[in-house]
Amino acid sequence: MATAMAHEHADARPDLLPTLEDRGYRLTGPRLRIAEHLARRRGSFTAEELAGELPGLGRATVYRTVKLLLDAGVLCKATLPDGAARYSLDGPHHHHHFVCVSCGKVQEFRHPAVERLVRAIRSDVPGELVGHRIELYMNCAECLARGQE
Amino acid sequence: MATAMAHEHADARPDLLPTLEDRGYRLTGPRLRIAEHLARRRGSFTAEELAGELPGLGRATVYRTVKLLLDAGVLCKATLPDGAARYSLDGPHHHHHFVCVSCGKVQEFRHPAVERLVRAIRSDVPGELVGHRIELYMNCAECLARGQE
DNA sequence: CCAGCTAATGATACAACATCTCATCCTTGA
DNA sequence: TCAAGGATGAGATGTTGTATCATTAGCTGG
Numbered sequence: 001m002a003t004a005m006a007h008e009h010a011d012a013r014p015d016l017l018p019t020l021e022d023r024g025y026r027l028t029g030p031r032l033r034i035a036e037h038l039a040r041r042r043g044s045f046t047a048e049e050l051a052g053e054l055p056g057l058g059r060a061t062v063y064r065t066v067k068l069l070l071d072a073g074v075l076c077k078a079t080l081p082d083g084a085a086r087y088s089l090d091g092p093h094h095h096h097h098f099v100c101v102s103c104g105k106v107q108e109f110r111h112p113a114v115e116r117l118v119r120a121i122r123s124d125v126p127g128e129l130v131g132h133r134i135e136l137y138m139n140c141a142e143c144l145a146r147g148q149e
Numbered sequence: 150m151a152t153a154m155a156h157e158h159a160d161a162r163p164d165l166l167p168t169l170e171d172r173g174y175r176l177t178g179p180r181l182r183i184a185e186h187l188a189r190r191r192g193s194f195t196a197e198e199l200a201g202e203l204p205g206l207g208r209a210t211v212y213r214t215v216k217l218l219l220d221a222g223v224l225c226k227a228t229l230p231d232g233a234a235r236y237s238l239d240g241p242h243h244h245h246h247f248v249c250v251s252c253g254k255v256q257e258f259r260h261p262a263v264e265r266l267v268r269a270i271r272s273d274v275p276g277e278l279v280g281h282r283i284e285l286y287m288n289c290a291e292c293l294a295r296g297q298e
Numbered sequence: 299c300c301a302g303c304t305a306a307t308g309a310t311a312c313a314a315c316a317t318c319t320c321a322t323c324c325t326t327g328a
Numbered sequence: 329t330c331a332a333g334g335a336t337g338a339g340a341t342g343t344t345g346t347a348t349c350a351t352t353a354g355c356t357g358g
Contacts (some may be wrong), residue, residue: 002303025257025305025306026304026305026353026355027305027354027355028305028306028307028353028354029309029354030306030307031306037313040290042352046212046342046344047276047344047345048344048345050233051221052342057307057308058307059308059309059345060307060308060309060310060345060346060347061306061308062302063305063344063345063346064306064307064346065347079228079232079282080282081282082341083228083232083234084344085344098249098274098276099214101279101280109270109288111269112271113262113264113266113269114263114266116251117260117262117263117266118285120260121258121285123287125247125287125289126289126290127249127286127287127288127289127292127293128287128288128293129286129287130250130286130287131230131250131285131286132284132285132286133228133230133282133283133284133286134281134282134283135280135281135282136267136270136278136280137274137280137281137282138206138215138274138277138278138279139276139277139279140275140276141275143276144276144277174323174334174335175326175334175335176325176326176327177324177334177336178324178336179323179335179336179337180335196315196316197313197314197315206336206337207336207337207338208316208337209316209317209318209337209338209339210335210336210337211334212315212316212317212327212335213317213335216316232344233314233315234315247340294347
């Protein structure tokens with residue numbers, strides 16, 4: 001990698017449950033299972049995949065918990081070109097995504113120029129800027145290498 | 150508006166059908182109706198809305214044609230924060246979107262800094278950059294004014 | 299420690315969006 | 329004009345996510 005701009009998570013966040021507790025949510029069996037599973041898991045996933053990996057848990061519960069963790073900032077959501085949503089453990093800072101269109105891997109990236117850009121645009125907008133989404137689509141190094149075999 | 154950066158389309162493109170013909174697609178009745186309707190229409194829309202506005206046409210046909218026009222570059226697709234897709238007539242140049250989260254209006258914008266940013270990032274990516282999506286979410290001037298009434 | 303309030307669960311239905319199937323129709327090129 | 333095969337449309341199917349609601353089980357206060 002040319003710079004330290006992009007990175008994957010080295011290890012999962014151990015503070016997943018406390019985050020829920022701090023928000024006044026109950027620590028239930030299903031949430032524990034989901035938290036443990038996420039801590040062990042690597043890579044990005046869809047809500048449906050997650051539900052499939054946790055037999056015995058209701059689909060609705062998995063979807064509800066994903067949304068909860070999304071609001072809590074534990075998970076973040078990336079969107080593929082076709083609109084499909086993938087989730088992954090969230091880094092502690094504001095960031096955007098590299099999404100591999102071949103394998104679905106999601107990497108975070110930060111770049112000061114991004115926020116500079118948003119700030120520059122904000123002053124020109126005929127209205128109130130309330131958010132932005134920036135996703136970069138790529139073929140990751142692994143997929144490129146695999147394709148050349 | 151502070152600059153000429155953002156704009157809506159002044160008039161629809163008359164070359165909608167030739168574009169299809171050039172690509173080897175047949176000029177059929179349903180496609181004609183859709184093209185005429187789009188030329189007359191203003192603003193953005195969902196595929197479902199479009200189907201509703203064209204009674205007598207099969208839903209599948211409308212969806213298929215939207216995708217066709219998307220590939221042909223006649224339409225472009227913007228994505229709302231919740232993942233919903235809205236379509237609008239595409240400008241002739243590469244651009245990104247302002248999307249009003251209140252009324253769904255889509256405006257195009259171009260900013261040289263965007264492409265500069267993408268170029269800067271491209272050289273740092275551990276892989277091959279194949280595309281990007283940048284959407285800015287806002288409350289447009291009209292919605293702000295309406296909210297203050 | 300226990301009771302009870304209430305959030306959380308999970309089975310299921312529902313909803314929105316999009317695609318697939320396939321018999322039939324219609325454009326097109328010869 | 330006619331045949332070939334792309335296009336259509338009704339409906340089934342798939343995907344993703346939310347609403348409903350009776351039941352279960354955390355938490356808290358006594």
